[in-house]
Structures are given as C-alpha cells and as structure tokens.
Amino acid sequence: MDIDFSPQDRAFQQEVRAWFKTHTPADLKRKTVTGEMLQKDDIVQWQRRLDAQGWLVTGWPKEHGGPGWTPTQRYIFDLERAAASLSMGVIMLGPVLIAFGTPEQKAQYLPRIRRCDDWWCQGYSEPGAGSDLASLKTTAVADGDDYIVNGSKIWTTYAHWATHMFCLVRTSSTGKKQGGISFLLIEMDRAGIEVKPIVSIDGEHHLNQVFFTDVRVPRKNLVGREGQGWDIAKYLLTHERTSIAGVADCKAHLANLYAAADERRSGGRPLAEDGAMRLKLARAEIELMALEYTNFRVLAATAAGKAPGPESSLLKTMGTAVQQTLSELDVEIAAEMAWPWHEGGELGHGRYAHAMPRYCFSRAATIYGGSDEVQKNVLAKMLLAGGAR
C-alpha cells in the first residue's frame, strides 16, 4: 500500500503544473476561479491551445491523438488543469466513436473534434423521459438511405453553439424498451431542426429544447448497431468514472473559498477567523478528502485493469454533494456582495459577482446525468445483489 505518486508521476505533475502556470490565459483563470460562465470561444481557444501541446484528448488512445498517459497521469493532469471544462465532443463522443464507430466515422469526426471544427451537444433527455430515460420517444424511422427523425430533446446544454448532436433515438418500439434505442449523429443544420433557448435559474442560457420535425439523417450516421444505443450510453457513463467526481474543480473552488474568507471581514476581522466559518470550511475540506481518496481507489482499480462497476454512481453522489456544499459556502461568504444580479460587477463585487448564479446552477448537478435518486437506485440494486466490496 502506498498513497504517494511515484517519482515519475511527481515529475510529470511538476511539468504539467509549470506549463499551466505560464499558458493558461488570464481571463480563463479569472472566470474559472469566480465561477463565471465560459463562452464558446473561451473553450474553443483553450482547447486549440491544449491540442497544440498534444494535451487535449487525454482520454483517447495514442493512434487517435491521445498522449498515451496512464490513468494516474490523466488524473494528475485533470488536477492541475483545474476546472475550465472541455467540450462534450472531446470528453464523451470521442471515446464512443473510438469504441463503436466505423472507420469512416472515426476518420470523419475525430480530427474535427480535436481541431474544434465541430461542436457536439448531447441529445438524451426528453420532456417525458428524464429519470426514466429508456422511455424516450424521439423516433428514427428508416426510409431508403435515411432515417426520418421526429420528436424533441430537452435540457440540451449548448445546443445553440452546436454544429452536431449525438442523440439517443427510438428505432424500434417492440420488445424491451432499452433494446429499441439507437445512437445517431445529427448535423444541427439539417432541415426540420429548431433550437429553443431555456434560461435557467442562474439567469443564463446554457440549456435548450430541440425539436425535430421530419428531419432526414443518413443511415451512415448510426453509431454501432440499431438497438445498441442504450449500451453505448451506459459505456459512456462508466467511461469517465474518475473525472465524474470533479475532484480537481472542487479543489480549485475550495482554494477560492479560503481566499474569499480571508478577504471578507466580519466586525472588521477576517471572516476566516470566525469559528463557525472555519468549521464549515474544514468540514467541506474533509468531505473533499473522502471524495478524493475514494476517487483514488477507483483510479487504482482502473489502473489495475478491473472492469467498470457502479463506482460512477457512488462518485457522482459524493462528488455533487461536495460541489453543492462549496457553492452554498460561496453565497454565505459573499453575503450582500452576492446580491447584485449579473451586471452588479461594476460595483466592485468582482470575486463574488458569480456566487449566486454558480450556486443556483450547482443544483442541476444532482438532476442531470441521472438524478441523485436514480444513482442511489443503481447503488441499492448493487448492494442488495451482494455486489458491495
């Protein structure tokens, strides 16, 4: 048993840290620290810079441009990268195409994802299919060389930025409902697609509803076999197991909270000296340690080649709990500095201007990607089947 990184891994950490220190754009650093929403251009420029270094598609195998790192190196990299989320194409679609795509699909899409020529959004949830995702009703009916797609997707993050959507559609309504789902790639500029914005309670536009009316999509856009969509979606959920906990983001966030508590005053003294605030920060830090070491254990198991299990559900419930606690603390530390709606930045409330929207949007974390209740159902099933280790 050894909880330290190896000397090679520590050297790697130094290298990565030094690079980020000099190459992270200042405004990206600021936005990441304060929780300000990133714009498409922020992410595209950042991804291109990472790609030029060979560090963008760290989860992809070497032959598709990945750096060939070990899981531990990838973990270290994410820790040092600290927040600044990457696009869904890089994180989610790439690995799926590599595992299930045709050679043509790989050749067509993977380089474009790396260059950020395409922006992918994820079409899973529907108005009637949230926790019960398998009941989704958007249909794709074969017609010659095409599918004709009808239906609607909702909560589609950044659909308004997207050039493409990877989408779960129903190609069969007989038999088990999971078995009739297929994974389809859809260009967003096809006739019959309408994107309607949804403003969320942080006052921002991240989310959309997407409507499909007789949209023709070539059958060659199908990933895997017809009816394999559910398995592909499950593969995707377990693929990014160790990043799902968001340890790196939480660490950066916690550091920001400590800095804010030092800066804010209570009765003229630093808020960080307030006993209750200190305990609250300490408690959050300890919860983050529990999360981090659980994540380490999963990482070690992954490195040892163990098959994916229900860890992603555990890491998601633990991780989102920590994320939400930190966001709550943001608002508490800021107090009246967090009141001004958006444009309040001019009042010099800078560091605190995004505390409220960040907290508000953090509430989505226990809803999207399988709600907290659904994750616990998965875990309960595992426990009661005797699968607990």
Next chain:
Amino acid sequence: MNFDLSEEQTMLRDAAQKFLRAEYGFDARNKIVASEPGMSREHWRRFGEFGWLGVALPEADGGFGGGIVETIQVAEALGAALAVEPYLASTVLGAQAVARAGSPAQRSTWLPGLASGELILSLAHTEVDARHDLAHVQTRATAKGGGWVLSGRKSGVLGAPWADGFVVVTRTSGAVNERQGISLFLVGASTPGVQVTGYKVYDGSRAGDLRLDDVVLGEGALLGTEGEGLALLEHLIDLGIVAACADALGAMGALLRKTGEYVSTRKQFDVPIASFQVIQHRLVDMFAAVEATRSLVLMAALHAEHLDAVTRSRAVSAAKAAIGERARFVAQQAVQLHGGVGMTEELDIGHYFRRLTLFCNLFGSADHHLQRFAALAAVAPNSPPPR
C-alpha cells in the same frame, strides 16, 4: 394557551392572501420585476389603502394600531406571492425606526406617508467590513454649527433605489466596534452628498450601496438619543428578522404545495413519481420543515417585544438559525423534486429558491444566529421564560 388569531388578524391575513392571489400572480409579478422602477407604486398604494403599510403603526400616526403579529400575517402573504415591494425595508425597518424613536416632527413628516404608501424609508446600517456585527460602524457623524455632517459608505441597503429617505446608522463617538457612540439619522435621499448606486437583486427586488460625502444635516435629523442608537438598531433588526422569517414561511409553504402537486402529476416509469417512497419521505421532510418554521415564527413574534432584550434576541436568533437551515432545505428539495423544470426561469420554483437563498444569509446566516443564541444563553441561561 391560545395560538388563534383574532377576528381582525384573520381578516387581515385572508384579505392579503386573496388580494395577492388575484392581483399579484406570477406573470404580473414578473412584469413588475422587469419594469424600469422594478416595483409597482400602484400596488404599493393599494397595500397602503388596505392598511398593510401602517399595520404596526399607532392610529394617531395614520396606522392600523397593530404589532408584530399583524406584521407577519402580511409578510407571509407577500412571501407566498414573491412580492418585491419594500415591505421589509420600509414598513418594518424604516417605519419602526421612526415609530420607536422619532420626535413629533419626525413622526408627522414620515409616518402618515409611510402608512399610505406615498413614502419609502430604508434602513442603511450594513458596511462592507461589518458583516452582521451591528456595532461595527465606520460611517461618521460630526456635530457642526448646530447640525451634523455625515460621511461614509453603506452596502446592501434594501429598497435603496426607491427610497425617499434613509435611516442611516452612524458613529458620533467611540471606537469602531464600540457599543456606545452609535447614532441614527434621518437623511432625505436627495440631500446633497448622498449617492445611491442601485441594483437588481437575485430575488427580483432592488437594493443598493450608499455613499455619503459630507452630507450636511440639520439638528432635527438625529433620530433618538445621540450615542445610544445600538439598542434601537438591535431591536429593529430583530423585528426585521421576524418579518423576514414570516416571508420565508410564505415562500416555503408555497413550495411545499407546488411540489406536492408536481410529484402527483409527473409520471416516470409509467407512474406518478409520488408513488416512490423516496419522494414521499422527502415531501414529508419538507412538510416537517414548514411546520417547524411556522412554530418558530410564532415563538419569535411572541417574544419580539419582550422587555428584556436578551430574552427577545435569543428567541429571534433561535428562529433565524433553525428557519435558515429549513429554508435552504425546502428550497433545494423543491428544485430537486421538480427536476429539470425546477431549474428553469420560466417556472416560479426557481424564483422562490432564490428568494429563500438570499433569506438564508440576510441579517446573518444560521451559524451567525446559532453563535448569537449560544452567547446570549451564557448571559441569561434560563430565557426565554414561559409565557
């Protein structure tokens, strides 16, 4: 023991709920929030006609002659309606400052207008480095030529852009954290040297920062006794907390009802999600939180005028500490049980969520009041006494 409202109090509560449901629905409210002033003077005057704005003012001053029990009936209804008008800022904090410490001239200048809705008066007490320490006052008032000169900055002034005047908390003597030496002044919003930077708040209301640069005031601007203002300020904030808790209760009750309706109709796995035990138990936890909140609002209100300030403040801090936690829980679970739609600006759920989030840290977080309660317990271990 009797927790029943009097006939008059019941009428006040029912009338407020009925009027707001009919005339201050979610759509009407959103139009008010989006309007240039950000509040409805028309509604505000109606509130005045109904007697809500003078509810706790003596009849001689144009009021209704009630007290905190009447105040919380209106506050709860306003919370349930997501109303943004400055009831807490002006009717509770501003008007009560004048009602409790005002000279006859100050009373006649302000109280009838506040009761009718013609005037708005905000309390400006917080400073950036003070947080919730009421004695931490850096804004100075200096005697000069029979009058006063004020300089300093105030932050987080509720209703500031709408205010015709401010009750400004200053220091006329003593060191920055000293209990003695705090004095309150009535300052007209258009007095030279007063600068208000207003902004829209995340709950849809308005607030602002105040800058006072050599503001020259006459002798008659001093409210109450020079140097003895802290006790009054503490009482005002305690009253404000009770009213804010009642407002939160209104919002929490609305969330409980709306969430119950939603989970009964939303179907997943071919059944209403209310058929799942995890949802049922969560709803029951929300219900218990709302009930405890109602009990604590009542408890705090019944101690709000207690002659012993320690007993009063302990009761108020107990309520704020416990209700703060519950408000957060109810707000979070209402969003969670609504799922994605609970995250949208289009639904009122998120607006209640934001209102309750701001409530949690208004006048001090749950932790702040837990500490205050514990500290006061050391002073008066047996309070609050039985009624």
